[in-house]
Amino acid sequence: MKLSPEMKKIQEKMQPGVITRDGFLGSDRRNLIDILEEDDAEVKRMGLTHQEIANRMLYFKEQGLRGLGEFISVPPHFEVRVDSARGKLPCPFGDPGIFQKTNTTVRNLKLGRELTYTDLHIHMIGSHGFYEGRGFPFRLEPRDIVEVLEIIPANE
Amino acid sequence: MQLLLGIAAISGIATFLAILMMIADATIANYGEVSIKINNEKEIKVKGGKPLLSTLMEEKIFIPSACGGRGSCGMCKVKVLSEAGNYLPTELPWISEEEKKENIRLSCQLKLKKDISIQIPEELFNVKEYRCTVSSLKNLTYDIKEVRLRLVEPNEINFRAGQYIQFEVPEYELTKERVYRAYSIASPPSSKNEIELEIRLVSNGICTTYIFQYLKEGDEIIINGPYGEFYLRESDNEIVFIAGGSGMAPIKSMLLDMAEKKTNRKATYFFGARSLRDLFLLDKMKELEESLPNFRFIPALSEPKPEDNWTGETGLITEVLDRHISNGENIDAYLCGSPGMIDASVRVLTSKGVPENRIFYDKFA
Numbered sequence: 001m002k003l004s005p006e007m008k009k010i011q012e013k014m015q016p017g018v019i020t021r022d023g024f025l026g027s028d029r030r031n032l033i034d035i036l037e038e039d040d041a042e043v044k045r046m047g048l049t050h051q052e053i054a055n056r057m058l059y060f061k062e063q064g065l066r067g068l069g070e071f072i073s074v075p076p077h078f079e080v081r082v083d084s085a086r087g088k089l090p091c092p093f094g095d096p097g098i099f100q101k102t103n104t105t106v107r108n109l110k111l112g113r114e115l116t117y118t119d120l121h122i123h124m125i126g127s128h129g130f131y132e133g134r135g136f137p138f139r140l141e142p143r144d145i146v147e148v149l150e151i152i153p154a155n156e
Numbered sequence: 157m158q159l160l161l162g163i164a165a166i167s168g169i170a171t172f173l174a175i176l177m178m179i180a181d182a183t184i185a186n187y188g189e190v191s192i193k194i195n196n197e198k199e200i201k202v203k204g205g206k207p208l209l210s211t212l213m214e215e216k217i218f219i220p221s222a223c224g225g226r227g228s229c230g231m232c233k234v235k236v237l238s239e240a241g242n243y244l245p246t247e248l249p250w251i252s253e254e255e256k257k258e259n260i261r262l263s264c265q266l267k268l269k270k271d272i273s274i275q276i277p278e279e280l281f282n283v284k285e286y287r288c289t290v291s292s293l294k295n296l297t298y299d300i301k302e303v304r305l306r307l308v309e310p311n312e313i314n315f316r317a318g319q320y321i322q323f324e325v326p327e328y329e330l331t332k333e334r335v336y337r338a339y340s341i342a343s344p345p346s347s348k349n350e351i352e353l354e355i356r357l358v359s360n361g362i363c364t365t366y367i368f369q370y371l372k373e374g375d376e377i378i379i380n381g382p383y384g385e386f387y388l389r390e391s392d393n394e395i396v397f398i399a400g401g402s403g404m405a406p407i408k409s410m411l412l413d414m415a416e417k418k419t420n421r422k423a424t425y426f427f428g429a430r431s432l433r434d435l436f437l438l439d440k441m442k443e444l445e446e447s448l449p450n451f452r453f454i455p456a457l458s459e460p461k462p463e464d465n466w467t468g469e470t471g472l473i474t475e476v477l478d479r480h481i482s483n484g485e486n487i488d489a490y491l492c493g494s495p496g497m498i499d500a501s502v503r504v505l506t507s508k509g510v511p512e513n514r515i516f517y518d519k520f521a
Contacts (some may be wrong), residue, residue, distance in 0.1 A: 051479060067430070067458065067495050067496075068400065068472055068473060068494065068497035068500055068501075069400045069428075070400060070401065070429060070458060072430070072458065083356075083358070083401075083494045084492070084494050084495050088249075089228065090228055090249035098250070102495075116359035137330060138360060
């Protein structure tokens with residue numbers, strides 16, 4: 001699909017070295033609209049919305065904050081740690097504010113799987129349905145998030 | 157079809173021209189020699205055209221930067237005393253309105269096109285680049301590694317206990333360019349030829365992945381430093397240290413320094429961990445308790461496992477602080493760890509009467 005001038009600008013900001021060293025797209029050569037639409041379709045197939053996914057991510061972050069930098073048990077079978085790296089990241093969609101490099105790591109002990117995400121991930125997923133480009137080390141696959149965080153559609 | 161071809165042609169020409177301008181700026185544009193006046197004292201002549209940060213680095217003046225000059229950490233701010241042109245869009249996310257009034261700029265984004273006058277903290281003149289070899293690597297816990305670096309050139313570093321260095325990660329699988337990350341020095345200032353770092357693994361972290369998966373004993377690496385305002389202040393007040401995880405490093409450096417100087421100040425170190433497997437350096441802390449008569453180490457576990465058979469303090473570090481501190485009026489507090497831990501601890505300390513100007517911390521933020 002053709003990019004609007006606005007989306008074109010955003011995609012330019014996502015290139016390596018513009019607002020972050022590695023950008024947000026990795027080796028993904030699709031245009032931004034296609035990336036957003038494919039992930040949107042995947043999320044809809046799972047019966048969810050991006051906001052529901054972001055809300056669950058935020059829930060675990062808030063639970064993890066109670067651990068004051070150490071892992072903390074979150075019922076029924078999760079462990080969560082929230083820690084920070086030095087530095088901040090701006091949103092490539094141009095939203096105001098910058099996001100602390102805060103990592104939330106969620107371990108699903110039942111599945112033996114782990115997921116790490118930043119505050120910027122939560123924002124980009126909730127506000128823009130953006131999970132970053134394929135092949136990018138920091139991309140989050142919607143299905144992985146849904147499985148590890150055990151997100152159940154509201155109508156189930 | 158014709159329309160599509162037209163759009164493609166225009167886009168192609170625009171891209172070509174943009175690339176041409178970038179190449180011309182990098183190769184043909186000649187800004188000649190420009191002068192950098194530093195703190196209205198020192199003046200250096202340099203070749204113009206490059207960013208201020210890298211130009212200063214070539215002159216062996218190091219401004220702290222965690223991203224290696226790509227405008228993604230916002231750390232390399234300097235105050236510009238002369239006119240330096242408009243802010244670039246890449247600077248704006250990092251600069252507050254107050255900083256704009258002060259003409260604070262991101263030195264990695266500010267290109268040197270004419271003479272400039274800047275102000276930087278005096279202590280940055282003590283910052284140097286060091287070539288080191290990795291003398292040993294040791295796992296302290298399942299996710300914290302001790303890294304010892306022998307300094308080769310120069311072979312001595314002078315720093316204050318509590319300060320940090322920047323570790324240069326070379327190009328490897330996760331990064332196409334060098335990046336820098338800040339780590340506190342865990343060894344005492346008396347150890348001038350070899351420094352020790354305690355580094356916690358960060359999931360997907362560019363630097364920690366390199367250190368945990370690629371770095372080997374004998375490897376040559378580059379660091380620069382020292383940096384930071386986190387050091388022990390002269391005072392007769394009782395000291396409370398608070399840390400968790402790799403926040404142990406600067407506190408250990410301070411304690412070793414105190415032991416060498418035979419300091420008699422009363423000091424208590426509250427260290428938070430989740431379970432026994434997250435605790436480390438217990439023997440070293442016991443040794444320090446023996447060499448510092450007024451020092452006490454209080455580890456606390458927030459979620460001890462039954463098999464830990466833990467009989468020590470339990471609960472979050474803030475709960476332990478709350479139980480142990482009654483009157484904080486004559487306390488100096490030094491904290492190192494995650495922003496969440498520091499913010500929560502500062503709230504407890506101030507509620508106990510510890511004056512805010514006597515609370516010093518190194519936030520991982």
